[in-house]
Amino acid sequence: MATDSPLAIEATGLVKSFGDTRAVDGVDLAVRRGSVYGVLGPNGAGKTTTIRMLATLIRPDAGSARVLGHDIEREADEVRGLVTLTGQLASVDEDLTGRENLILLGRLLGLKRTVAKTRADELLEAFGVADAAGKLVKHYSGGMRRRLDIAASIVVTPELMFLDEPTTGLDPRSRNQVWDIVRALVAEGTTILLCTQYLEEADQLAEGIAVIDHGKVIAEGTPAQLKASVGSGALHVRLLEPEQRPEAARVLEKLLDEVHLEPDPAALSVSCSDADRAAEAIAEVTRAGVHVAGFSLGQPSLDEVFLALTGHPAEEDANVTEEELAA
Amino acid sequence: MSTAPTTPSAPVADEAALRKALSATPRPPRASAASAALTFGWRGMLKVKHVPEQLLDVTITPVMFVLMFTYLFGGAIAGSTGEYLDYILPGILVMSVLFTTVYSGVALNTDLTKGVVDRFRSLPIWRPAPLLGSVLGDSVRYLVAGTVIIVLGVVLGYRPDAGVPGVLAALALVIVFAFGLSWVFTTLGLLLRSPNAVMNAGFMGIFPVTFLSNVFVEPETLPSALEAFVNVNPISILADASRGLMAGNAEGGDIAIALATAAALTAVFAPLTTRLYRRG
Numbered sequence: 106m107a108t109d110s111p112l113a114i115e116a117t118g119l120v121k122s123f124g125d126t127r128a129v130d131g132v133d134l135a136v137r138r139g140s141v142y143g144v145l146g147p148n149g150a151g152k153t154t155t156i157r158m159l160a161t162l163i164r165p166d167a168g169s170a171r172v173l174g175h176d177i178e179r180e181a182d183e184v185r186g187l188v189t190l191t192g193q194l195a196s197v198d199e200d201l202t203g204r205e206n207l208i209l210l211g212r213l214l215g216l217k218r219t220v221a222k223t224r225a226d227e228l229l230e231a232f233g234v235a236d237a238a239g240k241l242v243k244h245y246s247g248g249m250r251r252r253l254d255i256a257a258s259i260v261v262t263p264e265l266m267f268l269d270e271p272t273t274g275l276d277p278r279s280r281n282q283v284w285d286i287v288r289a290l291v292a293e294g295t296t297i298l299l300c301t302q303y304l305e306e307a308d309q310l311a312e313g314i315a316v317i318d319h320g321k322v323i324a325e326g327t328p329a330q331l332k333a334s335v336g337s338g339a340l341h342v343r344l345l346e347p348e349q350r351p352e353a354a355r356v357l358e359k360l361l362d363e364v365h366l367e368p369d370p371a372a373l374s375v376s377c378s379d380a381d382r383a384a385e386a387i388a389e390v391t392r393a394g395v396h397v398a399g400f401s402l403g404q405p406s407l408d409e410v411f412l413a414l415t416g417h418p419a420e421e422d423a424n425v426t427e428e429e430l431a432a
Numbered sequence: 433m434s435t436a437p438t439t440p441s442a443p444v445a446d447e448a449a450l451r452k453a454l455s456a457t458p459r460p461p462r463a464s465a466a467s468a469a470l471t472f473g474w475r476g477m478l479k480v481k482h483v484p485e486q487l488l489d490v491t492i493t494p495v496m497f498v499l500m501f502t503y504l505f506g507g508a509i510a511g512s513t514g515e516y517l518d519y520i521l522p523g524i525l526v527m528s529v530l531f532t533t534v535y536s537g538v539a540l541n542t543d544l545t546k547g548v549v550d551r552f553r554s555l556p557i558w559r560p561a562p563l564l565g566s567v568l569g570d571s572v573r574y575l576v577a578g579t580v581i582i583v584l585g586v587v588l589g590y591r592p593d594a595g596v597p598g599v600l601a602a603l604a605l606v607i608v609f610a611f612g613l614s615w616v617f618t619t620l621g622l623l624l625r626s627p628n629a630v631m632n633a634g635f636m637g638i639f640p641v642t643f644l645s646n647v648f649v650e651p652e653t654l655p656s657a658l659e660a661f662v663n664v665n666p667i668s669i670l671a672d673a674s675r676g677l678m679a680g681n682a683e684g685g686d687i688a689i690a691l692a693t694a695a696a697l698t699a700v701f702a703p704l705t706t707r708l709y710r711r712g
Contacts, residue, residue, distance in 0.1 A: 157550075160550075160554050161554065162550060162553055162554060182556060185554055185555060185556040186459075186462070186556035188554070189554070190550060190551060190554045192547040192550045192551065193547070194546065194547030194550075195547050195548075196547040196548055196550055196551035197547075197548055197551075198475070198546075198548045199546065199548075200478075200479050200482060200483070201475065201478055201479070201482070202482075205478055209471060209474075209475055210551075210555075212463065212467070212471040212474075213463055213468055213471055213552075213555055213557055213561075214459075214460065214462075214463065214555070214556075215459075215460040215461050215462050215463040215467075216460055217460075220460075224457065227449075227452065227453050228453050230449050230453070231449040231450045231452065231453030231454075232450075232453070241482060256453075257551070259453075259454065259457075260457070261457050261458075261459050261460070262454075262455075262457050262459075286450070289450055289451065289454055290454060293454045293455060
């Protein structure tokens with residue numbers, strides 16, 4: 106087996122068209138073994154299609170890729186034996202119970218019946234789904250379904266896991282649970298390719314990020330590099346009295362950076378990523394006699410990233426095409 | 433956007449359990465082709481277990497057909513209801529089971545709209561296993577449909593000359609034929625866009641082909657062109673073979689042709705279905 110390469114995924118020039126649409130238009134990726142690599146982009150950017158090619162579900166029109174040392178076209182079966190896919194639509198059978206889903210996969214992966222049952226119960230317990238083990242998955246909450254989905258992906262420990270938008274549509278608590286599981290998986294040595302629409306998610310989990318738009322990688326780097334190139338984030342401040350805004354702006358500009366005056370006459374924002382410095386700045390504003398109604402420190406959103414990188418906001422309306430075409 | 437200062441997440445479960453579950457489970461040898469297919473068959477059984485109502489369509493329709501044809505048309509077609517029952521019961525057995533095969537295509541098409549198929553297709557298993565498994569699972573539905581008809585026939589006074597062995601042989605032959613035919617509908621299920629389209633197209637095909645057979649009437653009563661078609665229709669031959677098996681005077685040739693038709697359908701459409709399923 107060709108397992109000596111330090112790279113889990115090496116893709117060059119992957120292309121996939123559906124009709125006239127080039128869903129993926131020359132994507133290169135290099136993902137180190139044992140890391141989480143984020144692919145960040147809006148709906149319809151080509152993330153899912155890229156994953157489906159790498160997971161051997163569809164064949165690329167051009168380009169090539171090796172996954173864990175195996176060519177995705179010529180050695181598709183070897184690749185399937187080493188990877189696991191958690192799709193954007195939950196990849197579990199809604200008409201079976203959670204426990205049946207896990208036993209089914211265990212059996213398909215070659216576990217003996219008794220082993221498959223033990224393994225299913227162990228996973229249900231570990232992922233906090235034990236109470237609903239006997240319920241049909243269609244009655245699960247979004248968070249439970251996602252956790253079961255990930256559990257289904259590790260019935261037999263994979264070397265590489267494709268995670269397609271694992272937290273889209275989840276509430277913050279469920280999202281954090283999924284993040285914890287991802288971190289634990291990586292700690293055990295699994296490589297993860299994570300597709301996401303959220304910069305924060307990629308920032309929390311990924312060692313490297315590729316930003317993808319219209320089927321092309323438009324930026325690549327560590328989360329820190331990416332945020333630095335985008336402008337790291339912003340401190341948003343709201344005042345009680347709009348007439349105090351010039352005074353607040355003067356203080357913030359002196360301590361931080363150029364101030365942006367919002368359309369709301371009582372609001373202003375300033376580029377800042379460091380929470381300590383933001384706190385000091387707010388304290389200084391208050392000391393200057395300005396009454397602050399509220400403030401928040403935000404990471405740049407995907408839209409801001411896209412605006413900075415491409416000059417246009419992330420296009421949400423492209424979402425139908427890719428999903429329908431990929432189906 | 434405000435920073436949700438990463439809310440201290442409620443632990444999913446206790447750390448130890450999670451760590452234990454994540455610690456590498458050694459990869460077992462791959463599941464054999466047979467084991468994978470049977471596992472998919474088990475999946476089909478589980479669905480029936482969870483939603484037993486889905487067996488209603490394979491039980492109620494045949495019951496209606498038996499009652500309707502026997503009592504509504506029996507007198508007109510065969511002179512008496514009792515005589516017609518002898519003729520039509522094996523025929524309705526054939527028809528009901530063959531109608532049920534359309535659902536194999538509908539079920540496969542429904543599956544495709546769900547994410548779980550992506551997972552199946554990314555597993556290191558024998559490629560046709562999901563399809564073979566679900567068609568095998570469907571055979572249990574054919575068995576249910578067939579049994580309902582035979583039991584109802586016996587209740588209404590049907591007494592096959594060949595007794596239980598003859599009935600079982602006929603039932604087995606019909607199920608084997610249905611297994612072959614269901615590959616036609618799984619192919620259809622992968623070519624059409626929605627479960628409804630599969631259902632409509634499927635019945636548009638199976639309905640005339642079944643009615644233009646000797647299931648309901650003796651071919652001699654038909655116009656000659658139609659009679660010629662009815663006589664070579666494999667469904668007529670299957671119906672003849674079933675009647676023969678139940679009456680104890682089956683012709684080996686009929687049985688052979690029915691089996692050969694099932695084998696031919698499987699040989700053509702099973703690989704086609706597998707190819708289409710892989711392509712996704």
